[in-house]
Amino acid sequence: xxxxxxxxxxxxxxxxxxxxxxELENGKRISVSGASKLLSNTLYGYRGQGLSMGTMVxxxxxxxxxxxxxxxxxxxxxxxxxxxxxxxxxAYGVLDQGYKWDLSVEEACELGRRAIYHxxxxxxxxGGTISVYHVSEKxxxxxxxxxxxxxHYEYYPAEPVGEKTDAMET
Numbered sequence: 001x002x003x004x005x006x007x008x009x010x011x012x013x014x015x016x017x018x019x020x021x022x023e024l025e026n027g028k029r030i031s032v033s034g035a036s037k038l039l040s041n042t043l044y045g046y047r048g049q050g051l052s053m054g055t056m057v058x059x060x061x062x063x064x065x066x067x068x069x070x071x072x073x074x075x076x077x078x079x080x081x082x083x084x085x086x087x088x089x090x091a092y093g094v095l096d097q098g099y100k101w102d103l104s105v106e107e108a109c110e111l112g113r114r115a116i117y118h119x120x121x122x123x124x125x126x127g128g129t130i131s132v133y134h135v136s137e138k139x140x141x142x143x144x145x146x147x148x149x150x151x152h153y154e155y156y157p158a159e160p161v162g163e164k165t166d167a168m169e170t
Contacts, residue, residue, distance in 0.1 A: 002085025003052035003072065011053055015039045032059040032066030036076055044074025054084035060137050087119030087126035094118050105134055109143045117155060120148045 001008040018038050022030040030038070036057040043051065051072035058067045069077045069084065081099065083091040094115040103111065109132045120126040130151065132143040 001053070001055040002088070003054055007051050007053040007072065008055065011039065011043065011051075012055065014042065015057075018042070029061065031061040031063065032057060032068065033061075033063070033078075035059070036066075036068035036070055036078075039070045040074050040076035043070065043072050047073050056082050056084065058133075058135050060135055060139075064137075065135065083115065083119070085119070085123075085126060087123030090122040091115040091119040105143075109134065113144065113146065113151065114155070117148060117151045121152065 053072040069082045098111045116130045128148045130146045134141045
């Protein structure tokens with residue numbers, strides 16, 4: 001999710017309430033498409049009111065996996081992968097380079113972590129925590145929650161002081 005923290009939290013909670021009400025009224029869970037449409041319609045009603053939000057609605061329903069992008073203007077897009085927020089261009093660079101259809105769950109999680117890391121490292125307005133979730137027909141599982149500062153030293157390890165590099169020798 002991206003945008004104003006208050007807008008993101010409020011509208012995501014509001015969507016959760018609407019989805020629960022749908023479940024109570026109809027006796028079954030709402031589809032991913034339906035949930036994204038609810039959010040899109042709700043936000044469209046506030047278009048031009050100064051909201052700042054872009055989010056992904058992801059899940060698994062009777063139609064299989066679903067992923068939608070929804071923003072504060074009420075825009076709603078269905079897709080296979082998205083990146084939202086001011087650092088999204090950096091994340092797309094990593095995703096475009098590393099994405100394959102046959103990634104394992106572990107490879108996909110690592111690609112997601114790397115993409116979000118590069119977005120947060122290169123963009124001053126992006127957050128500092130990376131939460132990776134895996135969504136399957138059995139539900140969702142949190143795969144990792146990592147501080148960006150810790151990942152920096154994993155992806156760019158510091159060389160010991162006094163150790164010569166190839167660039168120094170030439």
